[in-house]
Amino acid sequence: MKxxxxxxxxxxxxxxxxTKTTDENTASADLIGNWQWVKTSGGIAGTIQTPTTLGYxxxxxxxxxxxxxxxxxxxxxxxxxxxxVSRATSILDxxxxxxxxxxxxxxxxxxxxxxxxxxYQEAYDGSNVTFIKK
Numbered sequence: 453m454k455x456x457x458x459x460x461x462x463x464x465x466x467x468x469x470x471t472k473t474t475d476e477n478t479a480s481a482d483l484i485g486n487w488q489w490v491k492t493s494g495g496i497a498g499t500i501q502t503p504t505t506l507g508y509x510x511x512x513x514x515x516x517x518x519x520x521x522x523x524x525x526x527x528x529x530x531x532x533x534x535x536x537v538s539r540a541t542s543i544l545d546x547x548x549x550x551x552x553x554x555x556x557x558x559x560x561x562x563x564x565x566x567x568x569x570x571x572y573q574e575a576y577d578g579s580n581v582t583f584i585k586k
Contacts, residue, residue, distance in 0.1 A: 479550040480537040482564045483514045487583035490568075494579040512583065520554050543574055 489510050493500045503509040508525035514535060515521065522531040533555040542549045542561045549561035551574070560571040560581075569583040 479539075479562075479564075483537060483552065483562070483569070484516050486511055486513050486586040487569050488586050490582045490584055492579050492581045494573070494577075496577045511586065514552075542572070543576070544572060 489503070491500065491502050510525055511523045513521040518534055518536065520531065520533045520535040521529060524530040536553050538551050538553070539548055540551045541547065544561065550563065551559055551561050553559045559574040561574055562569060562571050567585040569585070571581040573579050
């Protein structure tokens, strides 16, 4: 009887000691890297901008250290901000989504499909931005 009790205790400690990679950690890892801008749409005016319509593209980088770096059309650093990835309910569709928040001010829900990053600004008149992994 004593040995059964010990086995149960050991099993419980083993189960409690296991950690599971959360969706948030997976989403954060998938976001890390260099991304080239492809398109921005929406906003108050409902415009669509692309490298063709503007005559240039730009790159962004999400680092594993939690830095968001945006480079302008001349590949010069234009923004260097902190970012945090979380899971939260989107105001756009009331579903739980992966979120990225830049400098604790601007939040985008996001999804990554194949080599594309889709950002949806968490504002009713926000923009949607698409990037391709580089």
